[in-house]
Amino acid sequence: MQVLIAELQKLQNTDVLLGDSISEKYQHDWSADAPGIPGAVVRPSTTRALSEVLALCHGLDQSVVVQGGLTGLTGGGIPKSGEIAINLERMTGIEELDRDAMTMTVKAGTPLQVIQEAADEAGFIFPLDLGARGTCNIGGNISTNAGGNQVLRFGMTRNLVMGLEAVMADGTVISSMNKMLKNNAGYDLKHLFIGTEGTLGIVARAVLRLFPKAGSRCTALLALEKFDDVVSLMHKLTAEFSGNLSAFEVMWESYFHFITDNVDTIDSPLEQRYPLYVLTELEGSNPEKDQELFENTLAAAMEEGLVVDALIANSEKDREGFWKIRDGVGEISAFIRDSANFDISVPISSMSAFLEQVEKEVVEAVPKAKIMVFGHIADSNLHFLCHSGSHDDVKAMYDVVYKVVGDFNGSVSAEHGIGVQKIKYLHHSRNPEEIALMKTLKLALDPKGILNHGRVLPD
Numbered sequence: 001m002q003v004l005i006a007e008l009q010k011l012q013n014t015d016v017l018l019g020d021s022i023s024e025k026y027q028h029d030w031s032a033d034a035p036g037i038p039g040a041v042v043r044p045s046t047t048r049a050l051s052e053v054l055a056l057c058h059g060l061d062q063s064v065v066v067q068g069g070l071t072g073l074t075g076g077g078i079p080k081s082g083e084i085a086i087n088l089e090r091m092t093g094i095e096e097l098d099r100d101a102m103t104m105t106v107k108a109g110t111p112l113q114v115i116q117e118a119a120d121e122a123g124f125i126f127p128l129d130l131g132a133r134g135t136c137n138i139g140g141n142i143s144t145n146a147g148g149n150q151v152l153r154f155g156m157t158r159n160l161v162m163g164l165e166a167v168m169a170d171g172t173v174i175s176s177m178n179k180m181l182k183n184n185a186g187y188d189l190k191h192l193f194i195g196t197e198g199t200l201g202i203v204a205r206a207v208l209r210l211f212p213k214a215g216s217r218c219t220a221l222l223a224l225e226k227f228d229d230v231v232s233l234m235h236k237l238t239a240e241f242s243g244n245l246s247a248f249e250v251m252w253e254s255y256f257h258f259i260t261d262n263v264d265t266i267d268s269p270l271e272q273r274y275p276l277y278v279l280t281e282l283e284g285s286n287p288e289k290d291q292e293l294f295e296n297t298l299a300a301a302m303e304e305g306l307v308v309d310a311l312i313a314n315s316e317k318d319r320e321g322f323w324k325i326r327d328g329v330g331e332i333s334a335f336i337r338d339s340a341n342f343d344i345s346v347p348i349s350s351m352s353a354f355l356e357q358v359e360k361e362v363v364e365a366v367p368k369a370k371i372m373v374f375g376h377i378a379d380s381n382l383h384f385l386c387h388s389g390s391h392d393d394v395k396a397m398y399d400v401v402y403k404v405v406g407d408f409n410g411s412v413s414a415e416h417g418i419g420v421q422k423i424k425y426l427h428h429s430r431n432p433e434e435i436a437l438m439k440t441l442k443l444a445l446d447p448k449g450i451l452n453h454g455r456v457l458p459d
Ligand SMILES: Cc1cc2nc3c(=O)[nH]c(=O)nc-3n(C[C@H](O)[C@H](O)[C@H](O)COP(=O)(O)OP(=O)(O)OC[C@H]3O[C@@H](n4cnc5c(N)ncnc54)[C@H](O)[C@@H]3O)c2cc1C
Pocket: 029, 030, 065, 066, 067, 068, 069, 070, 071, 072, 073, 075, 076, 077, 088, 108, 129, 130, 131, 132, 135, 136, 137, 138, 139, 140, 141, 142, 143, 144, 145, 146, 147, 148, 149, 197, 198, 199, 201, 202, 203, 204, 330, 415, 416, 419, 452, 455
């Protein structure tokens, strides 16, 4: 590695951190996985410099791990022994905002929040939004195909990327900085790098889609008696709001009451307790008409008996109060340690049966286990956590839940990716032929296996 480091130090527009200058932040992500110290942290500031770094590493068979903002939850950016970390934090900045094409061209290390704010200042929105917005980078978002709060209306990150530039394992630059919504000229190569978690190439720049700002927003917190009513309500709101339903977050009582009972700063605005809660939003362009439609639709849902209690936000403060309950998930770790945390998908039609089966099998395996559930639902995504008070039970809970996910044809990763943590569970969601094709692609694009080895794919 010494020869390589000497060569890397000679490159322009790249700096190399060694020894004590590799601070703790380069050693871990937000997963609970053990940290790792890389042989060096290499920080290029241009695509060309990134390409030169990879060409040198490839020539000397040096394995690398790619790092964005390191907010990942599956251990993908944590250095393994003997690896060099390529960190993109110096490849940052907005290169262009094209009002006519409604696109923004950015470097991969740009924090998501910087992009959101620049879009806002120009009168647009960039609709990708997640709790880690201040720290995660767009390159990390693209390589994990991040989901977040607005998937229902705008899709995952994949839908928001028009073009990108990536550097392959041997340093070859693939520049596909497309700005056109329609472009069927051969393979759409950007998809090789979206959601592949840095295993096929490193995202260096991207062309992102912008959207007009919404002119109105209506928010409500609803209480329901049973899951079938949740599904009927979701279909009703989808039909009535004609494409303007922007949030449909479901919280089971186990989650809702845990947060409102335990977190000092978060209270339930409803007087009674119910089995299920829905936080819903409509975003449109006509404040008066939209508010009327929102209120009338919810009143009809109450008359039909789908909704048993409802509060409509009358101010931004009300809205923030509702969202605080949903975002209170970040507070759980102060009360519960040693939990198994899930980010899974199952078809909506089997969600209710799935949850029943999970509860049954988890409690059979770990009698003291408790489950807390919430999710975006409309995009099939459920988040939940299982805990028993004992660290020794965590693995058993993961094993049982992922097996049941497989039984219901679900996905072991709805949005956070596979990283290192979920490799052993990938077979529950992908068949042998799919995994073999993924390995064929990996071998074709990175024959020496130097890029993020040991992430996503089993050996
Ligand atoms: C509080 C919180 C809330 C979150 N909410 C959500 C959510 O709602 N939805 C969601 O999907 N995720 C969520 N996440 C997970 C995480 O923020 C996302 O996965 C995010 O996209 C990761 O971006 P990052 O820049 O931090 O990537 P990192 O953690 O640095 O890297 C993630 C993976 O991508 C690879 N990678 C990073 N940059 C590049 C690049 N330029 N080219 C190629 N590969 C690269 C890394 O090697 C690693 O495998 C949340 C995390 C936290 C801490």
